[in-house]
Amino acid sequence: AQSVSQHNHHVILSEAASLELGCNYSYGGTVNLFWYVQYPGQHLQLLLKYFSGDPLVKGIKGFEAEFIKSKFSFNLRKPSVQWSDTAEYFCAVRGGSQGNLIFGKGTKLSVKP
Amino acid sequence: DTEVTQTPKHLVMGMTNKKSLKCEQHMGHRAMYWYKQKAKKPPELMFVYSYEKLSINESVPSRFSPECPNSSLLNLHLHALQPEDSALYLCASSRGLGTEAFFGQGTRLTVV
Numbered sequence: 001a002q003s004v005s006q007h008n009h010h011v012i013l014s015e016a017a018s019l020e021l022g023c024n025y026s027y028g029g030t031v032n033l034f035w036y037v038q039y040p041g042q043h044l045q046l047l048l049k050y051f052s053g054d055p056l057v058k059g060i061k062g063f064e065a066e067f068i069k070s071k072f073s074f075n076l077r078k079p080s081v082q083w084s085d086t087a088e089y090f091c092a093v094r095g096g097s098q099g100n101l102i103f104g105k106g107t108k109l110s111v112k113p
Numbered sequence: 114d115t116e117v118t119q120t121p122k123h124l125v126m127g128m129t130n131k132k133s134l135k136c137e138q139h140m141g142h143r144a145m146y147w148y149k150q151k152a153k154k155p156p157e158l159m160f161v162y163s164y165e166k167l168s169i170n171e172s173v174p175s176r177f178s179p180e181c182p183n184s185s186l187l188n189l190h191l192h193a194l195q196p197e198d199s200a201l202y203l204c205a206s207s208r209g210l211g212t213e214a215f216f217g218q219g220t221r222l223t224v225v
Contacts, residue, residue, distance in 0.1 A: 034213060043216050044156070044203070103156050
């Protein structure tokens with residue numbers, strides 16, 4: 001069975017600071033990887049996804065993530081955060097094609113103006 | 114139309130009530146999901162439907178009963194719930210089992 005670990009529970013940054021949120025997964029086979037964002041009072045939205053190919057994937061709103069297979073990691077990055085990036089960020093993994101999309105515990109990002 | 118629509122948005126029910134949550138998508142997606150999300154926790158998978166057939170049941174108690182009447186609709190029937198079942202219930206859909214999921218706004222359920 002697959003699992004996902006997000007090591008940062010709550011990250012507090014000032015505007016314009018760079019962001020990196022860690023995500024590690026455990027699964028022995030092919031995985032699909034996702035980052036979702038949940039803004040306060042809103043539904044989960046897909047930020048970006050990795051299925052195959054270029055391990056550096058770009059998503060919406062200036063976010064990107066890098067898949068490092070040897071480290072079982074899929075860290076989320078943004079060079080310069082904005083106050084509007086304040087939200088909860090979830091890493092998710094689907095092992096193979098079984099359909100069970102499993103979420104990490106989430107990282108709350110607070111950006112101070 | 115890229116939305117997953119859930120109704121109702123809020124629901125308060127007693128422990129002896131029977132109610133249903135509804136989810137609808139018109140994106141032609143063939144996989145649909147129910148998740149449960151408690152406050153400050155990640156979504157937890159409950160059920161997966163693929164081509165209107167139940168594909169995964171994550172050991173969910175029988176007081177939760179899913180139904181997929183057609184490829185656009187997914188229901189969750191609730192009966193004899195407990196206060197600890199209070200949570201945000203999220204519906205999602207995807208083109209297939211291996212593709213990204215799109216989530217609805219959720220139904221905020223309170224069991225009293």
